[in-house]
Amino acid sequence: MAVKKLQVGVAGLGRMGKRHALNFAERVPRADLVAVSSPDENELQWARERLEPLGVTVYKSYDDMLNHPGLEAVVIASVTAVHAEQSIKAIEKDKHVLCEKPLSTSVEVCESVLEAAKKKPHLKVMCGFSRRFDASYRDAHRKMQDGLIGRPSVLRSQTCDKLDPTGFFVQYAQFSGGIFVDCAIHDIDLALWFLGEEAKVKSVAAMGITAIQPDLRKYSDRDNAVGIVEFHSGQIAYFYASRMMASGQEDTTEIVGTAGKLTVNIAPAMNAVNIHDSMGIRREIPQHYYDRFEPAFLTEANDFTASCLDDTPVPIPLESSVQAVRLGCALQEAMITEKKIFFDQDGNRLDKATL
Numbered sequence: 001m002a003v004k005k006l007q008v009g010v011a012g013l014g015r016m017g018k019r020h021a022l023n024f025a026e027r028v029p030r031a032d033l034v035a036v037s038s039p040d041e042n043e044l045q046w047a048r049e050r051l052e053p054l055g056v057t058v059y060k061s062y063d064d065m066l067n068h069p070g071l072e073a074v075v076i077a078s079v080t081a082v083h084a085e086q087s088i089k090a091i092e093k094d095k096h097v098l099c100e101k102p103l104s105t106s107v108e109v110c111e112s113v114l115e116a117a118k119k120k121p122h123l124k125v126m127c128g129f130s131r132r133f134d135a136s137y138r139d140a141h142r143k144m145q146d147g148l149i150g151r152p153s154v155l156r157s158q159t160c161d162k163l164d165p166t167g168f169f170v171q172y173a174q175f176s177g178g179i180f181v182d183c184a185i186h187d188i189d190l191a192l193w194f195l196g197e198e199a200k201v202k203s204v205a206a207m208g209i210t211a212i213q214p215d216l217r218k219y220s221d222r223d224n225a226v227g228i229v230e231f232h233s234g235q236i237a238y239f240y241a242s243r244m245m246a247s248g249q250e251d252t253t254e255i256v257g258t259a260g261k262l263t264v265n266i267a268p269a270m271n272a273v274n275i276h277d278s279m280g281i282r283r284e285i286p287q288h289y290y291d292r293f294e295p296a297f298l299t300e301a302n303d304f305t306a307s308c309l310d311d312t313p314v315p316i317p318l319e320s321s322v323q324a325v326r327l328g329c330a331l332q333e334a335m336i337t338e339k340k341i342f343f344d345q346d347g348n349r350l351d352k353a354t355l
């Protein structure tokens with residue numbers, strides 16, 4: 001008997017889209033990549049050469065791809081600005097959705113995706129926060145759930161990208177939503193996962209600087225930022241995001257509990273090799289997030305596929321990914337306005353003057 005495989009299409013064939021497409025085409029045993037789409041001629045040419053020989057149909061139009069016969073699920077790896085629109089179109093066409101983070105840079109737009117998904121509860125709709133699929137984060141989460149560190153109280157987490165001297169991050173800032181919505185959003189997602197999806201926010205404070213790329217200020221962004229989120233449950237999340245690491249990608253997390261702490265990647269390393277020379281002893285580290293998290297993206301693809309085929313809940317609740325954007329936007333606002341923002345137990349904003 002033929003084994004049922006999920007029929008997948010990938011929208012967007014930029015940096016992430018190519019990786020998702022190749023993963024689903026070659027490395028996800030329970031899925032078939034059947035279609036891709038991109039508005040970009042160079043990306044289409046790449047797809048014709050690399051994917052068409054594998055039996056993948058290449059579309060210029062996303063809407064045409066959605067009509068591909070037998071298509072069951074869509075991976076959205078387009079620019080953030082169209083994530084929500086493409087997700088909603090896919091949901092309306094009865095397709096499962098794995099959408100790259102963030103769902104949108106606007107909370108209201110994120111909520112519209114959530115509403116669309118609620119109308120089709122048989123569909124699996126998930127935002128791809130890749131860190132939840134990383135083996136080390138999963139192990140740490142399991143150990144925390146087993147009670148190894150007591151009650152998790154403080155989460156300290158950073159996403160630090162390697163400096164790009166070409167000014168890439170300045171151009172990127174026009175559409176990214178800013179350093180908290182685009183970069184620290186991974187740490188925010190981790191905070192929700194480790195401290196509890198239901199944890200209620202009490203206050204948000206943030207500050208940022210442009211240590212190396214002052215042009216980011218044109219887009220209300222910064223290249224280094226620190227954010228602190230306090231929860232009504234008596235927990236704190238502390239985030240550091242940077243776009244100027246000299247050595248490479250330095251994403252580390254510490255979860256401090258009442259009976260111990262867990263750390264993830266506290267001393268980044270590419271592998272087990274140390275270089276001993278006249279400079280001393282040193283080691284190389286991953287240069288970009290994909291060097292560090294490639295296996296996590298593959299696990300994400302396999303787990304999403306299993307959820308669709310087996311009709312099990314998606315590994316990341318969609319509500320949580322909307323809350324991540326809510327927090328990212330609040331941190332971004334606190335950073336730009338230099339004002340701490342307060343919330344009541346029901347999530348309503350409080351004017352500081354009334355406190």
Ligand SMILES: NC(=O)c1ccc[n+]([C@@H]2O[C@H](COP(=O)([O-])OP(=O)(O)OC[C@H]3O[C@@H](n4cnc5c(N)ncnc54)[C@H](O)[C@@H]3O)[C@@H](O)[C@H]2O)c1
Pocket residue numbers: 011012013014015016017038039040043077078079080082100101102128129130182289
């Ligand atoms: N999960 C992660 O760790 C992670 C890492 C990097 C990027 N991302 C996310 O992935 C998404 C893509 O990032 P990327 O680095 O691949 O970007 P990219 O610029 O390399 O690719 C963007 C893609 O969007 C397409 N596109 C551009 N304008 C469009 C439009 N108006 N309509 C439809 N498609 C359009 C481009 O042709 C391209 O295929 C972003 O939302 C980003 O936040 C996630």
